[in-house]
Amino acid sequence: MSDNSSKTPNQILEEKPSRAPLLKQAWSVMPEGIRQTLSADPIIPTIAAKAKVIASHNRDFIRSDQGQVVGIFPEKEIYYGPSSGLEELRELVARFWTHAYKLKGKPGIPPGGLDKKNVAIVSGATEGLSIVMHLIAHQQNVGLMPLYWSNYKGIIRNAGGNPVVLVDFFDQDYRVDFKKAEQMMKENRVTSLLINFPNNPSGDVLTDEEMAELAELARRLDLIIVSDEVYNFIRYKGEPQSMLSFAPERTIVTSSASKEYLIPGARVGYVLSAVETFTQSWMPKMIRSFSSSPNVLGQQLLMDILREEVKDFEEGRSPRIISAVKKELKTRCDLILSLLQEKGFTLAGRDKEFPSGAISVLVSLPEDIKVDDKTFVEKAMELEKFSAVPASVFGASRCLRFGYAGMPQEAITRLSRNLQDVLDYFRK
Numbered sequence: 001m002s003d004n005s006s007k008t009p010n011q012i013l014e015e016k017p018s019r020a021p022l023l024k025q026a027w028s029v030m031p032e033g034i035r036q037t038l039s040a041d042p043i044i045p046t047i048a049a050k051a052k053v054i055a056s057h058n059r060d061f062i063r064s065d066q067g068q069v070v071g072i073f074p075e076k077e078i079y080y081g082p083s084s085g086l087e088e089l090r091e092l093v094a095r096f097w098t099h100a101y102k103l104k105g106k107p108g109i110p111p112g113g114l115d116k117k118n119v120a121i122v123s124g125a126t127e128g129l130s131i132v133m134h135l136i137a138h139q140q141n142v143g144l145m146p147l148y149w150s151n152y153k154g155i156i157r158n159a160g161g162n163p164v165v166l167v168d169f170f171d172q173d174y175r176v177d178f179k180k181a182e183q184m185m186k187e188n189r190v191t192s193l194l195i196n197f198p199n200n201p202s203g204d205v206l207t208d209e210e211m212a213e214l215a216e217l218a219r220r221l222d223l224i225i226v227s228d229e230v231y232n233f234i235r236y237k238g239e240p241q242s243m244l245s246f247a248p249e250r251t252i253v254t255s256s257a258s259k260e261y262l263i264p265g266a267r268v269g270y271v272l273s274a275v276e277t278f279t280q281s282w283m284p285k286m287i288r289s290f291s292s293s294p295n296v297l298g299q300q301l302l303m304d305i306l307r308e309e310v311k312d313f314e315e316g317r318s319p320r321i322i323s324a325v326k327k328e329l330k331t332r333c334d335l336i337l338s339l340l341q342e343k344g345f346t347l348a349g350r351d352k353e354f355p356s357g358a359i360s361v362l363v364s365l366p367e368d369i370k371v372d373d374k375t376f377v378e379k380a381m382e383l384e385k386f387s388a389v390p391a392s393v394f395g396a397s398r399c400l401r402f403g404y405a406g407m408p409q410e411a412i413t414r415l416s417r418n419l420q421d422v423l424d425y426f427r428k
Contacts, residue, residue: 081296084284085121092306099313101242108248117276120283125256125269137161143190150393174350196228201401202362203355215247231358248274266298332404359405385418
């Protein structure tokens with residue numbers, strides 16, 4: 001693949017018209033200051049990269065370009081990493097995603113699948129999403145599904161954008177109503193769409209048919225799709241899919257290692273795109289202006305894990321670590337859902353029997369509880385019985401989100417009596 005780091009979107013459009021819509025659309029809406037950031041070649045990283053190569057084969061070469069203290073307590077020193085992340089980790093993430101979502105050979109994806117040029121490492125998926133929004137959301141309307149992570153609105157607004165909840169995105173059975181969705185996006189002049197599957201808070205997923213139709217809708221309306229796939233491999237039904245399979249030329253994926261591998265404090269996320277200029281050039285320049293570089297210790301920890309997971313894939317096995325995590329999470333999900341249903345709660349969202357994935361359940365309050373979700377949670381905490389998230393913050397009124405990933409089975413079992421105590425309080 002060629003190096004597109006110094007080429008403008010128009011030059012790339014002329015060379016690769018099928019791969020350029022994402023760049024062209026983003027370039028047309030971003031503020032001038034960010035265009036200048038992306039157009040410039042940062043001097044220090046350029047010198048550092050060249051110096052590293054020279055030093056690797058010339059022991060007499062002296063490096064004085066590094067802005068860090070070294071050689072005083074060598075056993076304690078941790079050096080800066082590249083702005084785009086450690087190369088081995090980028091390559092491992094690319095291979096994992098290629099295997100996990102069967103991207104090799106898909107139209108619009110590099111012939112051998114994703115490689116390191118299609119991955120930028122970030123300090124958690126939140127930073128990745130924030131950077132992406134700074135590139136595409138300035139003075140733009142960003143479409144959100146009715147069930148959305150509560151942090152999305154703040155991230156979009158911080159980037160100078162306007163979040164628009166597409167209230168008619170789903171029909172009454174939570175299937176995508178494409179006719180109404182298209183009408184709302186046109187009326188609100190939406191230029192990008194932020195989706196999240198498996199969904200936080202509900203665990204819902206889109207069908208392959210819905211994802212394919214969504215890709216065609218994005219092409220008709222010239223939309224950028226930002227797909228938050230943090231929980232993508234935590235699926236309890238069917239095979240996981242990535243939006244990259246359906247609209248690679250206009251999809252940006254954000255994800256992380258925090259949930260699947262139990263290391264949220266390591267703050268390691270990633271941004272993926274089939275358009276290598278986005279991840280190979282634009283993202284590193286933006287990361288440098290946000291946090292300089294992602295957490296090196298967290299990256300090294302994740303590399304140790306992904307080496308084993310990718311090896312499993314390439315030897316024809318399911319990845320053992322994430323499969324074990326998923327098995328335990330499914331057991332916890334089944335346990336807490338049974339408990340909640342016994343108490344009169346019902347699943348909200350499109351899944352009526354069992355969530356399709358993720359790490360939480362979204363349930364409606366029993367009909368005889370005549371308070372809102374916030375009041376219910378506040379009383380549960382006042383009585384020191386349990387905590388949950390009032391799901392009105394996700395756009396789901398009179399619903400609660402119970403996150404079972406942080407609850408061992410013993411804690412879920414104990415929840416039963418505490419939950420009953422709160423229900424009894426409101427039923428007096």
